[in-house]
Amino acid sequence: MASSFSTLKTIQPFCFSTTTTRSQQKSTLPTTNSSFFGSNNKLHKSFNSFSPSTNRLRSAVVAVSDVVKEKKLKTSASTSNLLITKEEGLVLYEDMVLGRVFEDMCAQMYYRGKMYGFVHLYNGQEAVSTGFIKLLKKEDCVVSTYRDHVHALSKGVSARAVMSELFAKKTGVCRGQGGSMHMFSKEHNLLGGFAFIGEGIPVATGAAFTSKYRREVLKEDCDEVTLAFFGDGTCNNGQFFECLNMAQLWKLPIVFVVENNLWAIGMSHLRATSDPAIYKKGPAFGMPGVLVDGMDVLKVREVAKEAIGRARRGEGPSLIECETYRFRGHSLADPDELRDAGEKNHYGARDPIVALKKYVLENNLASESDLKAIDKKIEELVEEAVEFADASPYPSREQLLENVFADPKGFGIGPDGKYRCEDPKFTQGTAQV
Amino acid sequence: MLGTLWHKVFSSGVSSSSVIGQSLQRIRPSFSATRSYASTSTGKEMTVRDALNSALDEEMSADPTVFVMGEEVGEYQGAYKITKGLLDKYGxxxxxDTPITEAGFTGIGVGAAYHGLRPVVEFMTFNFSMQAIDHIINSAAKSNYMSAGQISVPIVFRGPNGAAAGVGAQHSQCYAAWFGSCPGLKVLAPYSSEDARGLLKAAIRDPDPVVFLENELLYGESFPISAEALDSSFSLPIGKAKIEREGKDVTIVAYSKMVGYALQAAERLSKEGISAEVINLRSIRPLDRRAINASVRKTNRLVTVEEGFPQHGVGAEICASVVEESFEYLDAPVERISGADVPMPYAADLERLAVPQVEDIVRAAKRACFRAK
Known part of the structure; x- marks a missing residue:
């Protein structure tokens, strides 16, 4: 335990999750005199005065602006006190616009019948995907949820491949066998979108386990990090707690990224969770827990840098709660009638893309026309992805039975890399098989 | 192996190979078994426990990406001592050693397999796999398909399965049919030490998720084992059944512990002039339909034996296969022997009634041969 507390201390500046801040946090959390906090009524009534969510955000801003201030202090002596360079700013902007435009296009295509089933869009949450994933190397892993299109795009899977998958075409990233909720790309170390709440967390923890195993057992030069993305609802699921425990116990290189968009489908986070401050659950397991404004990509990025760096240095996992909001319903089948208009407007006004744009322009990192050029480029890219997907063939009939097994005959692969079933000698000498 | 009679002597907890920690009350002591041979075997013998242990050891030694995880596998040396000595050797x-979190550590195993390792996940018993079935079915079995072959999942889920003795309903159940119904999984059920070694080694080397169903009551049993099977390169093909005993009058298909019962039944039947062919399935999925149908076409009669529940069971699938492919060869209705359609009772006399016994197999085989009184 001593060691985990000392680690906490080292990142104290950006981590306000330790006991020192608990009293401060207490005052910002909703009091429990009403058992209905989190219902849309309550939110509606209290929105302008004492909304739990706005208060929580305020504290998030405080926490992170400390980092920002620190950073500024540190760097003010040098040439610039900005959080990003021009190039970085444009990369972030482009990735967020790609996420937004892609998802808007998905909605259109869904309503036109080009895709079907469950389609969960990421609008509004782009700062989280971009803020985290754009810091990764190609070897680093991402494990996502059913809301996985944008994580795939941020990790580098092409818009064509994702769109084609949604169109159920053979050219999709999983040849039409995965679908909206199951994007896998071995090449990009995207280890899947998982459709069940909490299911991806152990898988991500296993990927992180592998990285540690490679380093310590196989003696490989490996500093891979895994990001596990999941939502607020997942944080009430047992697998979340099981894996926080094991990840910290074994000091695995993983970052647990909670995209707290405040709602399950129609179940408010506040109505579902005894203590809605998710980041506080990190220290309970001996790892840092951080709350960050998930509508601000620069703040997310700062926190992500710390957490990813920590994991890469072998110092163990972190739990990051990004307070964010989805601008659309849970899925395209959700009429989204329970969330209050005031709440939606509140977050709508904090659109992460608009905020980044403002930052970039105000700090003269890029011109309006630079950004417009990116908008145009992305629109064309997404249009082209749709055309590509539309023109691509559907899977052929034979494909139905392919890929059930890596080795359908079950004899395994020999040391020479060939299937044993192709070697007639394999069955010889094994009594009466 | 042919003509071997396995005569079991139940001893209550005084087994020399008692494997149970006092704190582990959910596990009942395994019983030892003595044997008498109808035919003499001059070769070496090995217990199923040692067969599994040596297979794990050899595969871990051959491939550094193979690792074992589970509850009590390390310092405690395994609840059933299958992993005995491995901690000292491999660290x-x-x-x-994992916390008691099946969903968590099974998922971690699956994630490790996605990312290039070859985990062997031990369930203290397969009953506990129910806590983790989401990861076996949804994360492990489906990923190769969902990812269109990008993500293969070379993982083994292993542990004791099936009816134990005196541990009640929650600890006494066969999961062969459950996992056997899921595409994307390979499901193996060894009977002898040769099976245990050959199949476990094949399972670990296999690029797909394998559910490896051992039997607690077989761990302490010794079987003759050939030099071939002791070779570190030995492995058995997945999906192939073994004819344990050749015969011409009736085919008895069984797996795991029931193979031993079927062999005993065959021995008794032979004394009454009925020549029974005993098929040891070894692999529940893929199911060796060819071997089963070939045998039925020869004997024209079929008896299936399993410990699991009757409805939608392994026997039901075998019957369907034979009816579909060899209907015109059948000379008698198919006989299906299974566990009783009830949760396992605790009381020993009821428990005995709830699982198939040798005399049930003998009776069914005689019925199939129209020799029942």
Whole structure:
């Protein structure tokens, strides 16, 4: 335990999750005199005065602006006190616009019948995907949820491949066998979108386990990090707690990224969770827990840098709660009638893309026309992805039975890399098989 | 192996190979078994426990990406001592003691397999796999398909399965049919030490998720084992059944512990002039339909034996296969022997009634041969 507390201390500046801040946090959390906090009524009534969510955000801003201030202090002596360079700013902007435009296009295509089933869009949450994933190397892993299109795009899977998958075409990233909720790309170390709440967390923890195993057992030069993305609802699921425990116990290189968009489908986070401050659950397991404004990509990025760096240095996992909001319903089948208009407007006004744009322009990192050029480029890219997907063939009939097994005959692969079933000698000498 | 009579002597908890920690009350002591041979075997013998242990050891030694994880596999040396000695040899990084969190550590195993390792996940018993079935079915079995072959999942889920003795309904159940119904999984059920070694080694080397169903009551049993099977390169093909005993009058298909019962039944039947062919399935999925149908076409009669529940069971699938492919060869209705359609009772006399016994097999085989009184 001593060691985990000392680690906490080292990142104290950006981590306000330790006991020192608990009293401060207490005052910002909703009091429990009403058992209905989190219902849309309550939110509606209290929105302008004492909304739990706005208060929580305020504290998030405080926490992170400390980092920002620190950073500024540190760097003010040098040439610039900005959080990003021009190039970085444009990369972030482009990735967020790609996420937004892609998802808007998905909605259109869904309503036109080009895709079907469950389609969960990421609008509004782009700062989280971009803020985290754009810091990764190609070897680093991402494990996502059913809301996985944008994580795939941020990790580098092409818009064509994702769109084609949604169109159920053979050219999709999983040849039409995965679908909206199951994007896998071995090449990009995207280890899947998982459709069940909490299911991806152990898988991500296993990927992180592998990285540690490679380093310590196989003696490989490996500093891979895994990001596990999941939502607020997942944080009430047992697998979340099981894996926080094991990840910290074994000091695995993983970052647990909670995209707290405040709602399950129609179940408010506040109505579902005894203590809605998710980041506080990190220290309970001996790892840092951080709350960050998930509508601000620069703040997310700062926190992500710390957490990813920590994991890469072998110092163990972190739990990051990004307070964010989805601008659309849970899925395209959700009429989204329970969330209050005031709440939606509140977050709508904090659109992460608009905020980044403002930052970039105000700090003269890029011109309006630079950004417009990116908008145009992305629109064309997404249009082209749709055309590509539309023109691509559907899977052929034979494909139905392919890929059930890596080795359908079950004899395994020999040391020479060939299937044993192709070697007639394999069955010889094994009594009466 | 042919003509071997396995005569079991139940001893209550005084087994020399008692494997049970006092704190582990959910596990009942295994019983030892003595044997008498109808035919003499001059070769070496090995217990199923040692067969599994040596297979794990050899595979871990051959491939550094193979590791074992589960509850009590390390310092405690395994609840049933299957992982005995491995911690000393390979260290705690490769023999990973986990907290009691099946969903968590099974998922971690699956994630490790996605990312290039070859985990062997031990369930203290397969009953506990129910806590983790989401990861076996949804994360492990489906990923190769969902990812269109990009993500293969070379993982083994192993542990004791099936009816134990006196442990009640929650600890006494066969999961062969459950996992056997899921595409994307390979499901193996060894009977003898040769099976245990050959199949476990094949399972670990296999690029797909394998559910490896052992039997607690077989762990302490010794079987003759050939020099071939002791070779470290030995492995058995997945999906192939073994004819344990050749015969011409009736085919008895069984797996795991029931193979031993079927062999005993065959021995008794032979004394009454009925020549029974005993098929040891070894692999529940893929199911060796060819071997089963070939045998039925020869004997024209079929008896299936399993410990699991009757409805939608392994026997039901075998019957369907034979009816579909060899209907015109059948000379008698198919006989299906299974566990009783009830949760396992605790009381020993009721428990005995709830699982198939040798005399049930003998009776069914005689019925199939129209020799029942």
């Amino acid at each position: 705690p990084e490769r023999v990973v």
